[in-house]
Amino acid sequence: MNIDLKELTQLAPIFRELFKGYHISRSAPELYTQLSAQQDAYRALFKSLGYELVCDSRGFYYFVPEQMGAQVNKTAQRLALFTFILVEHLADQGRDPLAVLDGGSLGRDELPPLLEKYKDLFLQAEVTTQDELEEKVMRRLTQLGFASEDNGVYRFLAPMHRFLDVCLSVQQDRDLAATLHSNLPLPTPELVVDEAEEDIVRIEPLPAATEESEEEALARAMAEERDAQEIDA
Numbered sequence: 001m002n003i004d005l006k007e008l009t010q011l012a013p014i015f016r017e018l019f020k021g022y023h024i025s026r027s028a029p030e031l032y033t034q035l036s037a038q039q040d041a042y043r044a045l046f047k048s049l050g051y052e053l054v055c056d057s058r059g060f061y062y063f064v065p066e067q068m069g070a071q072v073n074k075t076a077q078r079l080a081l082f083t084f085i086l087v088e089h090l091a092d093q094g095r096d097p098l099a100v101l102d103g104g105s106l107g108r109d110e111l112p113p114l115l116e117k118y119k120d121l122f123l124q125a126e127v128t129t130q131d132e133l134e135e136k137v138m139r140r141l142t143q144l145g146f147a148s149e150d151n152g153v154y155r156f157l158a159p160m161h162r163f164l165d166v167c168l169s170v171q172q173d174r175d176l177a178a179t180l181h182s183n184l185p186l187p188t189p190e191l192v193v194d195e196a197e198e199d200i201v202r203i204e205p206l207p208a209a210t211e212e213s214e215e216e217a218l219a220r221a222m223a224e225e226r227d228a229q230e231i232d233a
Contacts, residue, residue, distance in 0.1 A: 010034040018063045023145035023159035025060035060159045078125045083163035085118045108152035
């Protein structure tokens with residue numbers, strides 16, 4: 001298709017945000033409106049540059065590599081683990097996790113009891129204090145477009161559905177295992193840490209013979225964390 005670069009008025013900021021792993025949603029109205037209006041042109045241009053632009057029907061855009069795999073970096077694992085913990089914590093309180101994680105909010109004052117309740121799981125993610133929880137998890141969520149923060153209140157945005165999808169996938173696997181009275185084999189993916197780019201949620205490719213989606217990869221990592229916690233208990 002013919003691409004008129006003059007029409008892509010937000011090309012530079014859109015590319016910069018997507019490239020660093022940010023998820024563009026309605027919380028960034030100028031960029032989101034431009035992407036929505038010129039979606040095909042942006043997708044074609046980025047594809048020619050080697051990037052895949054994904055438009056989720058729930059209202060957000062992000063980049064993914066052409067090849068997905070089961071190796072996830074520490075940032076991705078921490079965010080997925082935090083989402084799983086939060087879903088369980090909210091359910092235990094009788095609150096609707098979807099209502100909170102789909103446009104709802106969480107107060108900063110709710111973090112200490114959450115950290116104490118799941119300290120063993122957080123320890124495996126190298127999070128032991130509230131400061132580390134805020135720095136390694138909450139700040140990453142806001143930096144990557146999964147949440148916003150205002151006066152100590154974290155409001156979750158549409159891109160959180162990426163991690164919610166993982167949680168649902170893990171729960172379905174666990175339900176199936178219970179039905180079959182067996183344990184599903186959910187091996188742990190190898191973590192790849194790039195200290196210079198730890199903020200970026202990035203998935204490294206598997207060997208050519210294995211194909212696995214990003215959601216499945218994160219689900220495996222989270223399931224292993226949960227299984228380890230159950231063994232320790």
